[in-house]
Amino acid sequence: MKTKWFIFLFCLCSFMGLALAQQRTSETDPRFKRFLAQYPKADKNKDGILTAAEWRAYQAETIGPNSTQPNRTGARIQKTLIHKPDKAEFAKFIEMGKNSAQRGPLSFEKGNGLRIVMTGHSWVAPGRNKLIEIAGAAGYTGHRQRVHGGGGSTGAANAIWLKEFGKWNEDTPPAPILLPAIATGEWDVMTWGCYYDDLPEYYTQWIDFCLENNPEMRFYIQDGWPRHLPSYKEKQPDEVMASLEADHKYLQKTIDELLYTRLKEKYPGKVHMIPAGEAVMKMIRLYHEGKLPEFDCIDENRGRAGKRGIYRDGGHLSRTSGIEQLAGYMYFGMLYRRSPETIVDYVPEGIPERVDKIMRRVAWEAIVESPYAGIDDENQDGLAD
Structure with a gap:
């Protein structure tokens, strides 16, 4: 019984994680906000909000299926703080x-x-x-x-x-x-x-x-x-x-x-x-x-x-x-x-x-x-x- 309950919870969490990933936008995710600022053409419907679906479509269009360039993690992600000294x-x-x-x-x-x-x-x-x-x-x-x-x-x-x-x-x-x-x-x-x-x-x-x-x-x-x-x-x-x-x-x-x-x-x-x-x-x-x-x-x-x-x-x-x-x-x-x-x-x-x-x-x-x-x-x- 415990095993079945664990499997159910695992599947539920996985589904929720996938759903949340699909809902990521420039208004909810700082990375997508940065992507929108850097690649405004990715906002296909021009509503000022970049969605995960729009970002994937833009990557496929501009990079092609063979590219691995977008898969960047760890040390390749730079600090985005803008410091404006007086x-x-x-x-x-x-x-x-x-x-x-x-x-x-x-x-x-x-x-x-x-x-x-x-x-x-x-x-x-x-x-x-x-x-x-x-x-x-x-x-x-x-x-x-x-x-x-x-x-x-x-x-x-x-x-x-x-x-x-x-x-x-x-x-x-x-x-x-x-x-x-x-x-x-x-x-x-x-x-x-x-x-x-x-x-x-x-x-x-x-x-x-x-x-x-x-x-x-x-x-x-x-x-x-x-x-x-x-x-x-x-x-x-x-x-x-x-x-x-x-x-x-x-x-x-x-x-x-x-x-x-x-x-x-x-x-x-x-x-x-x-x-x-x-x-x-x-x-x-x-x-x-x-x-x-x-x-x-x-x-x-x-x-x-x-x-x-x-x-x-x-x-x-x-x-x-x-x-x-x-x-x-x-x-x-x-x-x-x-x-x-x-x-x-x-x-x-x-x-x-x-x-x-x-x-x-x-x-x-x-x-x-x-x-x-x-x-x-x-x-x-x-x-x-």
């Missing part, structure tokens, strides 16, 4: 940053290179790190970088903003690393790496503060690339490519298009996307077509599937194949508005010359072909028009 709080943390241990000078005199403040997570690190050497090789001896980064969601644009003011969590003290630097008015560029469920507001808080102190600043957001999932080992190469292309399309639509369109309206000509995802996909396509014999896989799976791939672990770029250099070329091309193919007498260590030439070409192609990069090269001289 002038007194700004002044407090700017002063705190001046008096604390610093990561290099707060400002630099203008030279022949760019002075860049940067945030970002581990997917941004390759481009950020490689850019220093590449800019130097191109003759920009005045190139400067100041960084406040993190890992995963802690490196997202909003997370770094919260950490600067000590609002990330109760156990983390304030870390005003970029605020006091930006306040000097001696910086040219700011960059971020996009993250899951990003909203334009996560960037406007930075941009408004930057422009108040540095009116000529430009801003760049690095996009992402699709993950190579463990389940792909059971698929045929063409099926894997179809899944990667579907996820890439999703990322472009819900990150590049969303952020670029919204921010372009508010800051015309100021904000651009670094289309790293398209550059990575171009390399994957070349491998799939048999045009990259120097590579032995798409994903090394930490050395278990290959030694020279595009990815080292299904997400991060490989360190052994030299593909991280591609990200550096993307940053160089976007920020300096010239093709990495124009850099002479530069041979990056450990990268075959043929692969290096391909990555330089691919980087510039991805940039000039992107509707979100803001760079054209109609005369094909390797310099932005």
Whole structure:
């Protein structure tokens, strides 16, 4: 009797849970409220309320059946708190940053290179790190970088903003690393790496503060690339490519298009996307077509599937194949508005010359072909028009 009663209660709870899940809307679930703000087109009937059914339909329409991108949990969900400090709080943390241990000078005199403040997570690190050497090789001896980064969601644009003011969590003290630097008015560029469920507001808080102190600043957001999932080992190469292309399309639509369109309206000509995802996909396509014999896989799976791939672990770029250099070329091309193919007498260590030439070409192609990069090269001289 007890067993039957337990089964009845289990079934009842399961049914109620399913029913509640079906009733989730932007008015009852904070996540759906966030989804509605980020993806207004998902509200099919335009009643201002996003339902679970509308969200599923929107995912199917924009992502396709092969995509796994929406299934995001755990560390991939970022903190959504918006912190709006007043002038007194700004002044407090700017002063705190001046008096604390610093990561290099707060400002630099203008030279022949760019002075860049940067945030970002581990997917941004390759481009950020490689850019220093590449800019130097191109003759920009005045190139400067100041960084406040993190890992995963802690490196997202909003997370770094919260950490600067000590609002990330109760156990983390304030870390005003970029605020006091930006306040000097001696910086040219700011960059971020996009993250899951990003909203334009996560960037406007930075941009408004930057422009108040540095009116000529430009801003760049690095996009992402699709993950190579463990389940792909059971698929045929063409099926894997179809899944990667579907996820890439999703990322472009819900990150590049969303952020670029919204921010372009508010800051015309100021904000651009670094289309790293398209550059990575171009390399994957070349491998799939048999045009990259120097590579032995798409994903090394930490050395278990290959030694020279595009990815080292299904997400991060490989360190052994030299593909991280591609990200550096993307940053160089976007920020300096010239093709990495124009850099002479530069041979990056450990990268075959043929692969290096391909990555330089691919980087510039991805940039000039992107509707979100803001760079054209109609005369094909390797310099932005």
